[in-house]
Amino acid sequence: MPEQLAFAMEVTLNGLMAGVLYALVALGFVLIYKASGIFNYAQGVMALFAAMTLVGIMNGQVPFSHLINAMLGTEIHHFGWHVPGLLAILLTVGVMVLLAWLVQVCVMRHLVGQEPIILFMATIGLAYFLEGVSDLMWGSEIKTLDVGLPQGINIAIEDATYKLFDYGFFVDNLDIVATVIAALLVTGLVLFSQYTKQGRAMRAVADDHQAALSVGISLNFIWVLVWSVAGFVALVAGIMWGTKSGVQFSLSLIALKALPVLMLGGFTSIPGAIVGGLIIGVGEKLFEFLVGPMVGGATENWFAYVLALLFLVFRPQGLFGEKIIERV
Amino acid sequence: MFYREAGDFKTSYQGDSQTFPIKFDRYRYYAVMAFAFLVVPFMINDYWANAILLPFLIYSIAAIGLNILVGYCGQVSLGTGGFMAVGAYAAYKLMTAFPEVSMFIHVILAGGITAVVCVGFGLPSLRIKGFYLAVATLAAQFFLVWLFNRVPWFYNYSASGQINAPERDTFGILITGPNAPAWATYLFCLIFLTVCALIARNLTRGMQGRSWMAIRDMDIAAEIIGVNPLKAKLSAFAVSGFFIGISGALFFSVYLGAVEVGEAFGINKSFLVLFMVIIGGLGSIFGSFAGAGFLVLLPVVLKVFGVDVMGWPTDIVAHFQLVIVGALIIFFLIVEPHGLAQLWRVAKEKLRLWPFPH
Numbered sequence: 125m126p127e128q129l130a131f132a133m134e135v136t137l138n139g140l141m142a143g144v145l146y147a148l149v150a151l152g153f154v155l156i157y158k159a160s161g162i163f164n165y166a167q168g169v170m171a172l173f174a175a176m177t178l179v180g181i182m183n184g185q186v187p188f189s190h191l192i193n194a195m196l197g198t199e200i201h202h203f204g205w206h207v208p209g210l211l212a213i214l215l216t217v218g219v220m221v222l223l224a225w226l227v228q229v230c231v232m233r234h235l236v237g238q239e240p241i242i243l244f245m246a247t248i249g250l251a252y253f254l255e256g257v258s259d260l261m262w263g264s265e266i267k268t269l270d271v272g273l274p275q276g277i278n279i280a281i282e283d284a285t286y287k288l289f290d291y292g293f294f295v296d297n298l299d300i301v302a303t304v305i306a307a308l309l310v311t312g313l314v315l316f317s318q319y320t321k322q323g324r325a326m327r328a329v330a331d332d333h334q335a336a337l338s339v340g341i342s343l344n345f346i347w348v349l350v351w352s353v354a355g356f357v358a359l360v361a362g363i364m365w366g367t368k369s370g371v372q373f374s375l376s377l378i379a380l381k382a383l384p385v386l387m388l389g390g391f392t393s394i395p396g397a398i399v400g401g402l403i404i405g406v407g408e409k410l411f412e413f414l415v416g417p418m419v420g421g422a423t424e425n426w427f428a429y430v431l432a433l434l435f436l437v438f439r440p441q442g443l444f445g446e447k448i449i450e451r452v
Numbered sequence: 453m454f455y456r457e458a459g460d461f462k463t464s465y466q467g468d469s470q471t472f473p474i475k476f477d478r479y480r481y482y483a484v485m486a487f488a489f490l491v492v493p494f495m496i497n498d499y500w501a502n503a504i505l506l507p508f509l510i511y512s513i514a515a516i517g518l519n520i521l522v523g524y525c526g527q528v529s530l531g532t533g534g535f536m537a538v539g540a541y542a543a544y545k546l547m548t549a550f551p552e553v554s555m556f557i558h559v560i561l562a563g564g565i566t567a568v569v570c571v572g573f574g575l576p577s578l579r580i581k582g583f584y585l586a587v588a589t590l591a592a593q594f595f596l597v598w599l600f601n602r603v604p605w606f607y608n609y610s611a612s613g614q615i616n617a618p619e620r621d622t623f624g625i626l627i628t629g630p631n632a633p634a635w636a637t638y639l640f641c642l643i644f645l646t647v648c649a650l651i652a653r654n655l656t657r658g659m660q661g662r663s664w665m666a667i668r669d670m671d672i673a674a675e676i677i678g679v680n681p682l683k684a685k686l687s688a689f690a691v692s693g694f695f696i697g698i699s700g701a702l703f704f705s706v707y708l709g710a711v712e713v714g715e716a717f718g719i720n721k722s723f724l725v726l727f728m729v730i731i732g733g734l735g736s737i738f739g740s741f742a743g744a745g746f747l748v749l750l751p752v753v754l755k756v757f758g759v760d761v762m763g764w765p766t767d768i769v770a771h772f773q774l775v776i777v778g779a780l781i782i783f784f785l786i787v788e789p790h791g792l793a794q795l796w797r798v799a800k801e802k803l804r805l806w807p808f809p810h
Contacts, residue, residue: 163583190768194765194768195764230782231782231786234786235785235786238785238789240583241528241582241583242785244583244586245730245781245785246781246782246785246786248723248726248727248781249777249779249780249785250782251778252774252777252778253774253778253779253782254778255774256771256772256773256774256776256777257775259771259774260768260771260772260775264767380590383587384587384591387584387587391583422598422602425594425597425598426598429588429590429591429595430595432587432588432591433576433588433591436576436579436580436584436588437576437580440579440580440581440584450672451672
């Protein structure tokens with residue numbers, strides 16, 4: 125049995141790491157939701173778009189080359205240069221800020237004051253739009269992303285656990301990096317929203333739009349800022365997931381995976397996103413390990429949703445969400 | 453000129469509360485019905501039936517079902533694909549278990565089974581609201597698709613894991629299978645659509661529909677004035693599930709014939725039907741038709757324009773389709789949140805006053 129136990133511990137550890145990755149995506153949702161009350165379904169596609177743009181810039185791909193070739197009959201594909209990783213990341217951040225500004229000017233500004241569900245649907249439309257644009261821009265084939273993050277099994281952990289349990293744990297280096305980056309990101313975001321002028325303005329907007337407006341905070345600027353920050357988080361998530369499993373369409377589906385995480389943690393809480401992510405990550409890995417073989421496997425597809433659903437029945441606002449008070 | 457209620461005197465309560473109070477509307481409705489039932493079946497060929505008419509009819513049923521849930525009762529659901537799969541698999545099991553029974557009965561039973569499943573997944577709606585519910589219905593979507601993929605009983609232990617519709621008839625006319633004539637499949641779906649639309653229309657303007665709308669507009673207030681939220685929400689889930697189940701059964705048995713569940717009833721189907729409802733108009737039966745027609749025609753038109761006229765590769769056209777659908781949804785939400793149905797309503801109002809501006 126100790127063999128089994130060690131195995132379960134390894135699964136739990138890997139679940140925690142996967143949970144961090146889910147939490148990374150969920151963070152982007154929480155940021156936008158807190159600041160503007162918009163549930164941004166497009167967050168996953170933004171991660172895809174960011175990762176694709178990063179790969180495209182690094183490889184010196186010509187944007188829309190496929191389309192230009194089809195329309196004009198030319199044969200262009202690459203500029204013929206390679207951009208180093210760090211510079212490419214900076215350029216991609218620029219693109220994401222531009223995207224944030226466009227979203228604000230073209231979409232969200234016209235929908236101020238609409239019901240939340242309308243805003244949600246608008247972001248579904250945005251997701252489709254962005255997905256089409258990123259495919260048109262960079263092509264839809266699977267790309268590999270390598271910005272120099274370490275990958276592969278962590279030897280030190282394997283050795284250490286082998287001495288302890290006679291069984292070496294498999295832990296991916298990338299997951300460890302992801303955990304560190306997620307911790308840094310969360311700390312950074314918390315510091316930003318607590319101690320900087322813009323961060324405080326962001327929280328003020330989240331609290332009350334009109335009151336924020338009346339003390340001289342520019343809503344437009346704050347919303348662009350929020351979408352930019354969400355774009356940045358999407359980029360980080362895109363880099364992590366893209367390095368792990370290649371930049372491809374399924375990347376946008378992690379948004380769907382982040383939804384139960386949010387429901388568990390509560391839509392309005394940054395720590396909630398982290399804790400929810402960890403619970404879901406561990407829960408689905410353990411469930412697949414313990415129950416999966418009995419019911420035919422691939423339970424990861426739905427376990428998170430069902431867990432969140434059962435959880436919500438008992439606590440409708442999630443673990444850390446603000447209590448929902450309804451008045452007539 | 454001709455679009456007036458003036459001079460059209462109602463002398464009975466029945467006349468006063470009929471579906472189309474304006475004479476022109478009524479005659480237009482009869483004309484459309486006559487055209488659909490008496491003219492189209494003689495003109496139809498396989499291409500028209502399979503590319504446009506059948507998907508339009510079937511998606512219309514699904515859109516009406518979802519519109520009752522989302523548009524009338526305000527319970528956002530992203531589980532449509534999963535519920536359509538329930539309809540499809542129920543129809544498949546019934547068709548293979550009782551080969552001699554008429555397809556009509558199979559499809560209706562499939563709708564009933566879906567209604568039961570839908571009510572089961574609708575139970576959390578009593579506790580969970582808004583987004584949280586939308587995400588909770590995703591649980592239904594993923595769980596159901598997984599279930600039909602993994603439990604061999606549902607696909608009769610076939611090696612491929614697919615389900616294939618055997619040849620079944622109704623009143624001696626072949627409805628399913630590759631040899632079914634186009635006009636028969638068309639009429640079969642049309643009859644279901646007509647009946648569903650009639651039921652939906654009359655439900656939504658009666659007491660039931662009003663209690664749904666009260667729940668949608670504000671559920672606590674509705675509860676205070678005496679609407680039972682349990683009954684209203686679950687009945688909306690049941691009716692919606694019934695229609696969606698019928699459309700799923702038809703989608704599988706009459707339209708596609710062979711189905712791989714993850715592909716045919718995945719999350720994208722849920723979004724597609726939701727988009728139909730949004731673009732068509734939330735809370736409008738006509739809107740369901742308009743939205744379904746629009747989103748069925750759009751890819752066909754784009755393909756004809758992009759591939760055949762402009763000569764672009766098909767993958768570029770497919771990407772353009774995503775861009776256009778996404779942009780259209782945003783456009784509609786900004787300009788006309790009530791969808792095509794509202795444009796139609798405005799046009800009718802204008803027509804009533806025409807040629808005077810006010």
